[in-house]
Amino acid sequence: MSVDLATVRKIAGLARIATSDAEAEALLPELNNILGWIEQLGEVNTDGVEPLAAVIPNHLRLRDDVVTHDQTGGGIRDAVLANAPQAEHGFFAVPKVIE
Amino acid sequence: MTDLTNLGIADIRDGVAAGTFSAREVASAFNAAVAKGKPLNAWLVETPDHALAAADAADAARASGDLKPLSGVPLGIKDLFCTKGVETTAASGILKGFVPQYESTITSKLFGAGAGMLGKLNMDQFAMGSSNETSAFGNVISPWKRNDGGNAALAPGGSSGGSSAAVSARMAPGVTGTDTGGSIRQPAAFTGISGIKPTYGRCSRWGVVAFASSLDQAGPMAKDVRDCAIMLEAMSGFDPKDATSLDLPVPAWEKRLSGDLKGKRVGIPREYRVDNMPAEIEALWEQGIAWAKDAGAEIVEVSLPHTKYALPTYYIIAPAEASSNLARYDGVRYGLRDLPDGANLQEMYAATRADGFGAEVKRRIMIGTYVLSAGFYDAYFTKAQKVRSLIVRDFEQAFEKCDVLLTPTAPSAAFGLGEKAADPIAMYLNDVFTVPSSLAGLPAMSVPGGLDGQGLPLGLQIIGRPLDEQGVLNAGLAIEERAGFTARPGAWW
Numbered sequence: 001m002s003v004d005l006a007t008v009r010k011i012a013g014l015a016r017i018a019t020s021d022a023e024a025e026a027l028l029p030e031l032n033n034i035l036g037w038i039e040q041l042g043e044v045n046t047d048g049v050e051p052l053a054a055v056i057p058n059h060l061r062l063r064d065d066v067v068t069h070d071q072t073g074g075g076i077r078d079a080v081l082a083n084a085p086q087a088e089h090g091f092f093a094v095p096k097v098i099e
Numbered sequence: 100m101t102d103l104t105n106l107g108i109a110d111i112r113d114g115v116a117a118g119t120f121s122a123r124e125v126a127s128a129f130n131a132a133v134a135k136g137k138p139l140n141a142w143l144v145e146t147p148d149h150a151l152a153a154a155d156a157a158d159a160a161r162a163s164g165d166l167k168p169l170s171g172v173p174l175g176i177k178d179l180f181c182t183k184g185v186e187t188t189a190a191s192g193i194l195k196g197f198v199p200q201y202e203s204t205i206t207s208k209l210f211g212a213g214a215g216m217l218g219k220l221n222m223d224q225f226a227m228g229s230s231n232e233t234s235a236f237g238n239v240i241s242p243w244k245r246n247d248g249g250n251a252a253l254a255p256g257g258s259s260g261g262s263s264a265a266v267s268a269r270m271a272p273g274v275t276g277t278d279t280g281g282s283i284r285q286p287a288a289f290t291g292i293s294g295i296k297p298t299y300g301r302c303s304r305w306g307v308v309a310f311a312s313s314l315d316q317a318g319p320m321a322k323d324v325r326d327c328a329i330m331l332e333a334m335s336g337f338d339p340k341d342a343t344s345l346d347l348p349v350p351a352w353e354k355r356l357s358g359d360l361k362g363k364r365v366g367i368p369r370e371y372r373v374d375n376m377p378a379e380i381e382a383l384w385e386q387g388i389a390w391a392k393d394a395g396a397e398i399v400e401v402s403l404p405h406t407k408y409a410l411p412t413y414y415i416i417a418p419a420e421a422s423s424n425l426a427r428y429d430g431v432r433y434g435l436r437d438l439p440d441g442a443n444l445q446e447m448y449a450a451t452r453a454d455g456f457g458a459e460v461k462r463r464i465m466i467g468t469y470v471l472s473a474g475f476y477d478a479y480f481t482k483a484q485k486v487r488s489l490i491v492r493d494f495e496q497a498f499e500k501c502d503v504l505l506t507p508t509a510p511s512a513a514f515g516l517g518e519k520a521a522d523p524i525a526m527y528l529n530d531v532f533t534v535p536s537s538l539a540g541l542p543a544m545s546v547p548g549g550l551d552g553q554g555l556p557l558g559l560q561i562i563g564r565p566l567d568e569q570g571v572l573n574a575g576l577a578i579e580e581r582a583g584f585t586a587r588p589g590a591w592w
Contacts, residue, residue, distance in 0.1 A: 003469070015422060015468040016429075016445070017461055018453035027465065030523065034466055037524055038411040038479070044486050051484030052491060055313060055540030056299050056565055058343060071201040072340055079200040085436035092431050097444050 002032045103128035104269040108172050108326035111272055115157055115171035122157035122171030126150040126215060129173045132270045133217050138592040139240050139268055141261040143178050144186055145218040153215025160213070169333055170213035175265045175274035178219040179226055180206050180317075181306040185216075189308040190234035191224045193455025194434045203306025204338045205275060205317050212333040217271050220261030224457045225425065226282055226310045229529045231260025232520050233459040241290060241513055242268040242588035246554030253513040253555070256286025262320050263290040267588060273321035273330050277307060279314045280413050281509075281533025284545035287320050288508035288558025291547045291586060293575065294320035295327045298566050299540030300345035302331075303338035311420035312343075314413075314537050324546060324576045328352040331568065345566075352569055358577040361395030365574065366501030370406035371532060373510060379551045380507045387505055387548055387559045387578055394577035401497040401504070405489045409535040410527060412490065415470050415483035416538070422467025425460070428452060462523065491539045498564050503574045506532050508545040508558035536562045546575045547584040556586065 003011075008028050012019040019027070067074040081087040086094075103125050106114065115122045130147040150173040157171035181187050181199035188194040202210070210216070224233040231239040231254060241255040242264055255264040259276035263286035266274055276283035278296035287294030295318050302317040309315065319330035332352055338344040367388060372381075388398055430436035430451030437450040456464070470479035497504065510531055519526045536543040542565070545558040559578055563571035 007469075008465075011465050011469050011472070013449075014472065015461075015464050016426075016448040016452055017456070017464065018446075018449035027462070030462060031465060031469070033524060034414065034462075035469070038414055038483075041408055041411050041415075041482050041486055044405065044408055044482075044489065046482060046485035046489070049485040049488050051481050052487040053484075054343075055491065055538075056343075056345065058300060058345060060342065061339070061346075063339065070340075076200075082200050083197050083433035085430060085434070094431055095438065095442060095444050095447055 003028070003035065104132045106272060107322040108169070108273045108329050111172050112169065112329070115161060116166055118161065122154035123151065125171055126154035126173045129217055129271060136268055136270045136592055139242060139264050140237050141221055141239050141264040141268070141270065142175070142218040143188065143190065143221050143236055143261070146185060146216050150215035150217050153210065153213065157213055167213035168329070169209065172213070172272060173215045173217045174209060175217050175220045175262060175271035176206055177259055177262050177275050177277060178222055179277050179308045180275060181308070182206055182216065182219065185219060187219065187308070188235070189225050190222045190236055191455065191457065191460065192235040192435060193428045193452070197433050199306070201306060204303035204340060205307065205334050208336065209275070209333055214333070220259070220265055220274060222261055223258035225308065225421070225460050226258040226277055226279055227421070227459050227463055228257040229281070229285060229526050230254035230514070230516065230519065231257040232516060233457050235457055238516050239264050240516070242592065243290060243513060243555055244588065244591065251515045254289065254516050256289035256513065258282040259286045259320060263287055263292060266290070266292045266320055266322060268590070268592070273319055273326055275317060275334070276320045277315060277317050278537065279310050279417060280537045281530040283318045283320055284533050284543060284558070284560060285509050285530060287545040288547070288556065289513040291556030291584065292320055292322060293324055293327050293544065293546045293579070294318060295331060295544035295568065295571065296537070296542065297331060297335060297568050298345070298542045300343050301335045301568070303341040303344050305338055305340040309424040311417040312424060313420060314417060324572055324579050325353060325356060327544065328356055328572050347566070350569060352572055355569055356576055357573050358580045359395055360391060360574060360577050363396045363503065363570070363574070364399050364501040365391045365396040366399050366401040366497055366504045368401050368403045368406065368497065368504055368506060370403050371506045373531060376510055380510065380557060383548045383557050383559065384507050390578050390581035391505060391574070393581060399501050401500050403493040403497055403535065405486065405493050406535055408486050409490055409538055410531060412483045412486045413534045413538060414466070414527060415479050416487065418463040418467035419471050419480050420467070422464045422471065425464055428455060459523070487538050490535055494536070494539045494541060502564070503570050504562040505574070506560045506562065508532060508560040512551045512553065512555035512557055532560060541565060542568045542571045544571050544575050546578050546582070548578065548582050549584065550586055
């Protein structure tokens, strides 16, 4: 299965990566080479094989539904915003999204 | 006095404890080596004050009889680990200027154990690469040169290329690395040092910039097996902040190190005899088998039938996970923002990501987006996860017949910078021996075995059962004791 230029543009759109026509044309053979190469998995008989879910058996833990007081917890608004390209009034600021 | 930068982690720990030298002298010596090593471009940020402060704390702890496991040991930290107050970019333009407000679990544990930080180490961008050529901040140059009289700049391996260069150039006695498909082991092999990727879940991923979460594991890189064991003990342990962290005690790996392999069976996987493998690597592998026998091991041939499918499986799963993980770089919460005049929110996302990500990162995000997209998910991603189950099963069946596996680490010695950069698949093939054990989450390490005809290091890899880091380290030690590898690069920088 090989992709065409329209598909490359569609993938770039889904991935939210601005791509010029020249870049899309350069990506086309690269992606097709890689996709052609990974298609050899089609040779492997996987009938009745379950897809792998966890590489090392482990159980998923639950924790108490409370605000923690470490770095993952609440009450650290300013630290959360410290690296924002634009933060205003205690919020992340983005271009207008509602006309 | 001997040059303190020749010392490893155990030497420094013991020398500081015995008062042979002060931790401050050690930190100063390594700080000077880091400053002098700029031509190698191994460091993105230098933190000499951090190293000195930890050293002073170590000297005070010695005076008060309160030394910790890594007191007085200055380390290099791969730039994938978030370090509080110290810029962390994962070598990507999209994180330029990002100063974490928190400390990763791994660095927190290392600093808590008394270690200091010399600086943050260059790497392949987001750990995507095998040569350190995808960094947004320039290539790391290997300290090694071919003995052909030429002056070709060689790759230090990747993605932990700053890490491998720092240890082999004696700018740090030990460093952190991370390994998603070989990123600790291959650079260790390329530079004549040791490195271990533990069982998936041993080392917390919390605060480590994510690439492919089901594969990413941190681990140490150092001069020898003992130093790796010491560092790994400090790095491992349960962390409730990582959902896949294993809630298990950390074994005393260093104390139980033994190069005696009597009663152990060392498996040789026949599928690792790949086409076009250089004769010197084949010969080193045979030598490694002889060393294992000499250490008392029984050698058994085993089969891992799905080996050839590991790389294509990896190059579906890793990009798929990366495309999801890297969706967070949107120009809103941290890092770069590119807001062209009049752009709306969607256009801002797309412009930011186009500017901030390097070519290899974009390529992998695109592949990952494609294999997860509607209509292709089952054909690619689900299929790959099924083949991954078969790869895990191969290892389970092999470990019914043996205790550890012995293989070469990489199919070549270090290549020249630029030699493989034009062909992504040729670059991917360099991870042919390391990727299968990553897909299976197994502990695996590389130790130096010898030099090739061009005077470049070659590594041997030991792969163990889940949670059997001890078996891996012990087999590594058995090889190390017999290889007597003492070669090191001359200081041309």
